[in-house]
Amino acid sequence: MDAWLAQLRKIALNDQTPRLILIGATVVLFLVVIIDAFGARDRAVVSREAGGIARFTDDDSDVTVPSVYRVPRDFASESLREARLAQAEEETNGEGVDLPDEEEIAEAEDIAEAEAELEAEEEMAEAEAAEEEAAEAEAAEAEAAEAEAAEAEVAEAEATEEEAETAAEDSATEAAVAEDDLALLANADIANGESVWRQCRSCHVYDAERNQGGPHLVNIIGREVAIADGWRYSSALQDYDGVWTVEALLEWLENPDSYIPGNQMAFRGLRDEQDRIDVLGYLNENAQ
Numbered sequence: 001m002d003a004w005l006a007q008l009r010k011i012a013l014n015d016q017t018p019r020l021i022l023i024g025a026t027v028v029l030f031l032v033v034i035i036d037a038f039g040a041r042d043r044a045v046v047s048r049e050a051g052g053i054a055r056f057t058d059d060d061s062d063v064t065v066p067s068v069y070r071v072p073r074d075f076a077s078e079s080l081r082e083a084r085l086a087q088a089e090e091e092t093n094g095e096g097v098d099l100p101d102e103e104e105i106a107e108a109e110d111i112a113e114a115e116a117e118l119e120a121e122e123e124m125a126e127a128e129a130a131e132e133e134a135a136e137a138e139a140a141e142a143e144a145a146e147a148e149a150a151e152a153e154v155a156e157a158e159a160t161e162e163e164a165e166t167a168a169e170d171s172a173t174e175a176a177v178a179e180d181d182l183a184l185l186a187n188a189d190i191a192n193g194e195s196v197w198r199q200c201r202s203c204h205v206y207d208a209e210r211n212q213g214g215p216h217l218v219n220i221i222g223r224e225v226a227i228a229d230g231w232r233y234s235s236a237l238q239d240y241d242g243v244w245t246v247e248a249l250l251e252w253l254e255n256p257d258s259y260i261p262g263n264q265m266a267f268r269g270l271r272d273e274q275d276r277i278d279v280l281g282y283l284n285e286n287a288q
C-alpha cells in the first residue's frame with residue numbers, strides 16, 4: 001500500500017496530466033456557470049413578459065441567449081404561446097383567434113409591392129415631366145436668343161446700308177478712282193513682289209505697326225502720307241498733303257527724291273516698272 005502511494009505521489013509530482021485535467025475541469029465549470037447566468041437572465045425576461053400578453057413577443061431579438069439555451073427557451077415560448085392562445089379562445093367563446101394565414105400574408109405583400117411600384121412609376125413620370133419642362137424652357141431661351149441675334153443682324157445690315165449709301169453719295173468719284181487705281185496691280189507678280197520686298201524690309205515692316213529703320217507700312221495703299229504712329233518724319237513728308245494711292249506709290253518708288261524732294265528715305269528707287277507693280281501687289285495681297 002505504501003509502495004502504491006509512493007508510486008502515485010511520484011506520478012503526481014512528475015506527470016502533469018492530473019494537474020491539466022484539474023485545470024480543464026475548473027475552466028469548464030466556470031464556463032457553465034457563466035453561460036447559466038445568461039440563461040437565467042433570459043428565463044427571467046421570458047417569465048416577466050409572460051405576465052402581460054401585450055408585451056409578449058416570440059422574437060426577443062434584443063436578448064442575448066447562448067445557443068445552448070435557445071432550444072429550451074423556444075420550447076418555453078412555444079408552450080407559453082399555446083397556453084395564451086387557448087386562454088384567448090376561451091375568452092372569445094371558442095370562436096378562435098383570427099391569425100393571419102399564409103394566403104392573407106401573401107396578399108398583403110402583393111398589395112404593398114403594387115403600391116411601391118405605383119409610387120415609383122409616379123415618381124418617374126414626375127421626373128420626366130420636370131425634364132420636359134426644362135427642355136422646353138431651354139428651347140424657348142434659344143429661340144429668344146436667335147430672334148435677338150436676327151434683329152441685331154437686321155439692324156446692322158440697315159446701318160451698313162445707310163453708311164454705304166452716304167459714303168457712295170459723298171465719294172462716288174473717289175471710289176471709282178480707287179478701283180481704277182487698284183486695277184493698276186491687276187497683273188502684279190506676287191512671287192516677284194516678295195523678292196523685291198527684300199530691298200525694303202531692312203527698314204520697313206508691313207504686317208505689324210512696328211517702326212524699324214522707317215515707318216511701318218501696314219495698309220499703306222490708301223493710307224494718308226506720314227501718319228505712322230511714333231515715327232519722326234522729315235518735314236518734307238510731314239508737309240506733303242496726300243494719300244498713298246497705287247499711282248502715287250508707283251511714282252514714289254521709281255524715284256523718291258524727285259517725287260518728294262528733301263525726304264529722308266535712303267533708297268535710290270526701283271527702275272523697273274514691273275518690280276514696282278509687283279512689290280505693291282505683294283503689299284496689297286498681304287494687307288491686314
Ligand code: HEC
Pocket residue numbers: 196197199200201202203204213214215217220224225226227228232233234235236237244249253262263264265266267270279
Ligand atoms: C534705308 C531704309 C529704307 C529702305 C530700304 C526703304 N525705305 Fe521706305 N522709308 C524709309 C524712311 C526713313 C521713310 C520716312 C521718310 C521721311 O520721313 O522722310 C520711308 C518712307 C516710306 C514710305 C512713306 C510712308 C508714310 O508713312 O508716308 C513708303 C510708302 C515707303 N517708304 C516704301 C518703301 C518701299 C516699298 C521700299 C522698298 C522698295 C522702301 N520704302 C525702302 C526708309 C527706307
